[in-house]
Amino acid sequence: MTREIVKREGEAERPFDLVMNAAARKDAPWSERQNEILNDSAFELARETISAWPGYEPTPLVALPGLAAEAGVAAIHYKDEAGRFGLGSFKALGGAYAVARLLCREISAQTGSEVGIEQILSGQHRDKVAAITVCCATDGNHGRSVAWGAQTFGCRCVIFIHATVSEARKLAIESYGAEVRRCKGNYDDSVREAQETATREGWFVVSDTSYPGYMEIPKDVMQGYELMAAEAFEALDEKPTHIFLQTGVGGMAAAVSAQAKRRWGTERPLIVLADPDLSACWVDSFRAGKPTPVEGDLDTLMAGLACGEVSALAWEILQDHGDAAMALPDDAAVAIMRRLAEPAEGDPPVVAGESAVAGLAGLFAAMADDEARAALSLGPKSNVLVFGTEGDTDPELYAELVGADAETIRKRTA
Numbered sequence: 001m002t003r004e005i006v007k008r009e010g011e012a013e014r015p016f017d018l019v020m021n022a023a024a025r026k027d028a029p030w031s032e033r034q035n036e037i038l039n040d041s042a043f044e045l046a047r048e049t050i051s052a053w054p055g056y057e058p059t060p061l062v063a064l065p066g067l068a069a070e071a072g073v074a075a076i077h078y079k080d081e082a083g084r085f086g087l088g089s090f091k092a093l094g095g096a097y098a099v100a101r102l103l104c105r106e107i108s109a110q111t112g113s114e115v116g117i118e119q120i121l122s123g124q125h126r127d128k129v130a131a132i133t134v135c136c137a138t139d140g141n142h143g144r145s146v147a148w149g150a151q152t153f154g155c156r157c158v159i160f161i162h163a164t165v166s167e168a169r170k171l172a173i174e175s176y177g178a179e180v181r182r183c184k185g186n187y188d189d190s191v192r193e194a195q196e197t198a199t200r201e202g203w204f205v206v207s208d209t210s211y212p213g214y215m216e217i218p219k220d221v222m223q224g225y226e227l228m229a230a231e232a233f234e235a236l237d238e239k240p241t242h243i244f245l246q247t248g249v250g251g252m253a254a255a256v257s258a259q260a261k262r263r264w265g266t267e268r269p270l271i272v273l274a275d276p277d278l279s280a281c282w283v284d285s286f287r288a289g290k291p292t293p294v295e296g297d298l299d300t301l302m303a304g305l306a307c308g309e310v311s312a313l314a315w316e317i318l319q320d321h322g323d324a325a326m327a328l329p330d331d332a333a334v335a336i337m338r339r340l341a342e343p344a345e346g347d348p349p350v351v352a353g354e355s356a357v358a359g360l361a362g363l364f365a366a367m368a369d370d371e372a373r374a375a376l377s378l379g380p381k382s383n384v385l386v387f388g389t390e391g392d393t394d395p396e397l398y399a400e401l402v403g404a405d406a407e408t409i410r411k412r413t414a
Helices: 030-038 040-051 065-071 095-111 117-121 126-130 141-153 167-172 187-203 216-235 253-265 283-289 312-321 331-343 358-367 371-374 395-402 406-410
Strands: 017-020 062-063 075-080 133-138 156-161 179-182 242-246 271-276 324-328 383-390
Touching: 017 283, 017 371, 030 312, 040 095, 040 216, 062 216, 062 371, 065 075, 065 358, 075 216, 075 358, 095 117, 095 126, 095 133, 095 141, 095 216, 117 141, 117 358, 126 383, 133 141, 141 156, 141 167, 156 167, 156 187, 167 371, 167 395, 216 253, 216 312, 216 383, 242 253, 242 358, 253 271, 253 312, 271 283, 271 312, 271 358, 283 324, 324 358, 331 358, 331 395, 395 406
Parallel strands: 075 383, 133 156, 156 179, 242 271, 242 383, 271 324
Antiparallel strands: 017 324, 062 075
16 A cells, blocks of 8 residues: 555644655666656767757756755755756756757658758758747746747747746746747646647647657657756765655656666665645655546646646656655745745855745655654755756746845855
8 A cells, every 4th residue: 555644643733745655666677668758868869969059058966065954964965957048947958859859850751851950950941940830838937948949949839828827927938939828727728728729720739748649749858857867966976865856747757767767776766756735646646556637726836836637658657766745835835945045054045936946845844754754764864866946937926935036145145
């Protein structure tokens, strides 16, 4: 049976849920099916392609010894994606890379000869590229990445956002030349509307989630995300014992877990997923032992994680290699945003958006609870890696939540 951390009679209410995934094992093999989704050769192609783009450089891996001491662990390393290609989030690695791969495939098919991204970038096939329309649904960051990729490579782009995506995020996407359409309902409703429109119009969906009948492009998105994981792993002096990951549909978490599993095998770190409590589809799915959707409006401050259905491809990986899932309230994320902005002794200030810190919030929640700490084998020798997947991608909201804008925060010292 799936092991679940639950409140016992007489205990104070826990501010989180934690479900251990009974199917996951560190010695579970990297299966042939999983290797069809993400693999070393496809990763090397992604690394070679993305690292050749103008403006590429690895993002910082920030050591936070002061915060680690507060948490009660040996080390916390924070992969800071706020500066990625000027887009403010790790999503630049996925959506834009998938656009590039799609355009290469389509133009190659049209011309009858192999076309690489360097030819697309040079404008050699400008008219053919301009006739292609890509689209996707987004909470904000993925759509910005797809729009940036479309603008960079020269194709048309239409982005679908749901009812609660902020106007600031809408304007940010439009700044990259995309048409933005707001839909009724939640994120999963916007995914369906994007697919239905693309089918009707002959457009190409570039989604970071996968579902029956739509599996190939999300592999490219996830393969791009693996570069973030590889950069972090290569910058560490020693292997982490734990990786805490905010999840959403699960593409990023699956990519990080895949890179960790293929790199370290049975010695991989313990992998913990974290989501908002009103859209914790991974908690519900691990509890049920199968993909299980969360219904309702999924209303959460952590807008980038407001996803009610797990990605089918991510499930293929995380059902074996994701050890636990947590559900956390919004105020846990806000507390971590503020703590990073007001650095502990010896730490630099970090600007982290509201969807960037669920993993780190999960670590602090678990360390404050005896049973959760034991279930996750956390303690003073734990070496924890987290991924700060966005900066202040909604600057007004960030300043409202933290009490100062990003520029002010970055000037602070401990």
